[in-house]
Amino acid sequence: MQKIESLNNIAHENLKVNPEFSAELGDNLVSTVTFITEFSEVQKEYPILCRKDPETGEYQAIVFFGLQKDENLFLTEAEPSSQKYVGWRAEYVPAALARGPFSIGAQRDADEGAQGQKPVVHIDMSHPKASCDRGRALFLENGGHSPYLNYITNVLDTINEGIHLTKHMFNALNKYELIEPVTLDIEFVDQSKLTINQFETVNTDKLSQLSGDALEGLNKSGFLQAAYYMATSMSNVRKLIDWKNRKLSAGGDAN
Template identity: 25%
Template sequence: MTQAISLLDHTKHGHLKIGAQDLSHLHDQHIVPVTLHEFPRVAVEFPIVFVKNTETGEFQAVAMLGLKPGQNLYVNDGRWSGLYQPHVVRDYPLGLILNPEVEDKVWIGIRDTSPIVNQSEGQALFNGDKETEFLVARKEALISHFQQDQVTKHLLAKLAELELLESQTLTVEIKGEKRNINGLYLISEAKLTELSDEQFIELRRLGLIGPIYSHLTSLNQIQRLAQTEASL
């Protein structure tokens, strides 16, 4: 999702519509961000792992859509072949614009160079200078997803504080060839069992027990990705 995003403004974008979903921009994206709130649904289809920003040290939860960079096994001819679409996929071509100098405030943006943004077909964004019901609903979803993302960042920091996120190498076998996947972090089951009662209770209080086990269960989906790639 590298397309430039601009501040949504009815004077500039009042004539625009959003057409049918086309996810061609994701065809070579092998991971997408997900929030903890999505874990139960994501885990049924995709492996959930964590990646670390080497500059900030922050962790991010992502769903794996492929087993190597440049590979997306769930987008074909611009269409999504999975059952569940992560929020970041559904929100496109809209998005949020943040100003690091203004805390607790976000603006709605649009990737107006997207091929599904046009002037003739799809859902209108404005009716005159008023937002359409479609845009109001999309904005509400964006704000909700942003709030979930902020909660996720806070809670992943707690997992990092407890040293539960551990760098690991995943090994998969595809058509008899073994492949190592590096740069990923997983929750260490061994360290999880070593937590004190107080630490475990704190994780439960924060609502992290469910997401932790959703993550661990989701790792079984790695074999699904391997089988999908092998069938191509």
């Protein structure tokens, strides 16, 4: 059960959070949501697809870490001296995973009256990365934010700003019917086969055939570049296949 608390430098003065990545810490996810505010970094490392949220019916951008349930091919043995993010083999970790036990909540702002609210950082004290004896400190001795907490704040800003912008992006792409279903038929070195469907991607042919005014509008909003980021990120599927094939060839468990 979650134990959510509003983060502050008094109650959490000595709190430390484990910044590493591992299956034991809850990072063995095959995918998570991603946001337009981080597409420029995400597309360098991961495939980005999209699908409708079954609860809201709204489109979400999804980043893949593996090809099957509970498979995260980006998790690796911890080598602090050679990894930017310990336990993770990439130069960027998508915000929804990087945030760990942290989230954004709302708090009433006394200066703005009863209607005024401001975003504040919350922490789930039951999360496996929340610890009092090891990890990164959140606050400095004088009560200020540590570099790690500043990083987490930026991660949460990426999510908070990205939620609304990503919704507007999908509204624009759907206006021009640029989203289409995609099926990935994969065969591995051990001759096992896998089909991934129920996801969608950007139709670049339709995108290139849009009128000048439509392209200009998408470009001004930043959605044109985002659409191409989504399309070109699909080349990263091959990386995931290669990584899994290497494990299979070595006789290891690819999960």
